[in-house]
Amino acid sequence: MDDAAYDARSANDRAVLVSLVTSVQKRSEAMAAYSLQELVRLAETAGVQVLETMTQHRETPDARSFIGKGKVEELKQRIEQLEANTAIFDQELSGAQVRNLEAALDVKIIDRTQLILDIFAQRANTREGIIQVELAQLSYLLPRLSGHGKNLSRLGGGIGTRGPGETKLETDRRHIRNRISDLKAQLSEVVRHRELHRERRRKSGVFQVALVGYTNAGKSTLLKRLTNADVYVENQLFATLDPTSRTMSLPSGKEIVLTDTVGFIQNLPHDLIAAFRATLEEANEADLILHVVDSSAEMRSEQMRVVDEVLEELGAGGKERLTVFNKMDLLPPAEQEELLVADGDYIRITAYSDADLERLRHSIQEKLLxxxxxxxxxxxxxxxxxxxxxxxxxxxxxxxxxxxxxxxxxxxxxxxxxxxxxxxxxxxxxxxxxxxxx
CATH class of the missing domain: 3.30.70.240 (Alpha-Beta Plaits)
Incomplete structure (x- = not known):
């Protein structure tokens, strides 16, 4: 599909975003508001025109419609008034909830997980990335096939239909299970090749350093600035999907391998973590992890917690680590000393400062050597x-x-x-x- 066709199709996605806050959730109002703001950015990254956001408070999610019958009626009115054709929910929906919401609202229903998967489908360029995204999408959609009735017949395309697309989802479960098995086999072969490359690096004695962090923390910018790599850098979520490794020289002249990994995010779909385990294993194999943090982010501590949790899940929680507080130039001077207090070793930098990058190189050298x-x-x-x-x-x-x-x-x-x-x-x-x- 050419770029003009893609842009025209994406422009048709006009959405109202919906978040449910329940009393049983272990998160504050501020966290819920931040999650909804993040959903807006995700939607915009996917090429969606966000018309409005809505929040519903309930004790627990409604089993049939997720947000309750009254809120569904209110949402329907706003959709009609705004001429929206999509409703995007900040939480994960069941197949039955999708089906019931479609019937009540007569628009495309997308949840947070499906939106993230859709963005990854846009970003995947390598064979490995494409396999991982399709595997994650099919694993997510298989138990929900009964809840995507109208979605599958909406031929306008747009979010929720990239990657496997309508044709694969309309086939029977047996075919999808076979496809999942085939993708897992292909991915195993990719993992085998990646492991051979890692083993060669290990035998050569070259140190490996992995850049990890919340999406849009500046990892790709650091990779580019530290190694003069020709990598894509953009101020958007998940600008980089496939891992990129480049050689970097320490002040002593010793060369190491620096690898950028996919960014983390709140409620990163488990299917996606499972599919991208081969990519994220770079963190497991690293001699040192650079945890890159956006110093200016409003929910910086929460973002750091998310990264810690994913690293623990990958088995890399105990790895040698250096926390890199990036984008210090965007943080008011009065807040720099007061707010940036971290456990363990850390350094404060601005990726576009040559002096700061030299200090970072020395810190990496001390950690490794x-x-x-x-x-x-x-x-x-x-x-x-x-x-x-x-x-x-x-x-x-x-x-x-x-x-x-x-x-x-x-x-x-x-x-x-x-x-x-x-x-x-x-x-x-x-x-x-x-x-x-x-």
């Missing part, structure tokens, strides 16, 4: 000298009598594994012991 140590090794000990070069970054090396004397910035993990083999040659450790005895 650790402390400086001095080793004195007899010239004839070739295996030990080789180990010195493997265990860290040799800053200086000189002949001193019958020995080689090395100044080394030691990698903490490698030293923990193999440092005992160098203990007899560690001058810095001997010096520390002597100072302790004195």
């Amino acid at each position: 650790g402390d400086r140590k001095t080793f004195r090794v007899p010239v004839g000990k070739g295996d030990v000298i080789s180990l010195v070069y493997r265990i860290g970054d040799v800053l200086e090396g000189e002949v001193d009598g019958g020995d080689m004397r090395f100044e080394v910035r030691v990698n903490k993990d490698d030293y923990a594994k193999m440092g005992y083999l160098l203990a007899a040659y560690d001058e810095s450790a001997a010096g520390e012991r002597q100072r302790g005895e004195n």
Whole structure:
């Protein structure tokens, strides 16, 4: 489909956005309002014209219509007045709720999960990304087929119909299950190839650093600025979908691999996390995770919590991490010291500041390469000298009598594994012991 056809089709999506706030939800009014604002941005990212937002308060969701009969009538009136053709809900709907809402409102019904999946369908460019998105869409839609009656016959296209599209959804469940199995097999092959690349990187001894963070926190901008990479950078949600790896030089001259990953978001669909696990595994394999945070975001703490939860779910919660508070130039000076307090190691930067990027490179280097140590090794000990070069970054090396004397910035993990083999040659450790005895 050419761009003109796509733009014309997207322009037809005119939507009213609806959020339900219940007393059983473990979130504040501010969180609910932020989630609805985020839904507006998601809709706009998908090419939807947002006409109005509505909020309903109930004890619990209505089993039939989600928001209750009275609110459905009110929504119907607003849809007719505004000439909307779509209603987008901030929460996930069941198939029955979609069917009942379609019958009552006679417009396309989309929920938050389907909207996010639709955006991912737009963004997927590589074979891996396309497979992952279609797998997530089919996994989400399979149990809801009975609730998409009118949606499947709306030939105008637009949100909710990208990716698998109407033809696949109109086929029977058996065909969709077979397609899911086929996609999983294709994805397994992609995962196998990705693992081979990771294994080669591991064997080469190259450090791997993963950029993770909430969507639109500035990860792609950092990748581009740190590595001079030719990557797509745009101020929109999920501007980058497929992972991008580039080589980056540390101040010492040592090269590492820096990888950008897909952005996280509130209520990221579980089907999507499952499908994109192969992509997000980059965080698991990394020697260091850079958690990029939008300092100027109103709900910064909540965004950081979402990222922490997804990393825990991926099994990467205990990884070495450096929190990077980005976009400091957008935060009023009075708030910078007061608000930005984080656990663990963190650095405050502006991605467009060369000085800040240099400080970030030094911080990454310290995290990866650790402390400086001095080793004195007899010239004839070739295996030990080789180990010195493997265990860290040799800053200086000189002949001193019958020995080689090395100044080394030691990698903490490698030293923990193999440092005992160098203990007899560690001058810095001997010096520390002597100072302790004195």
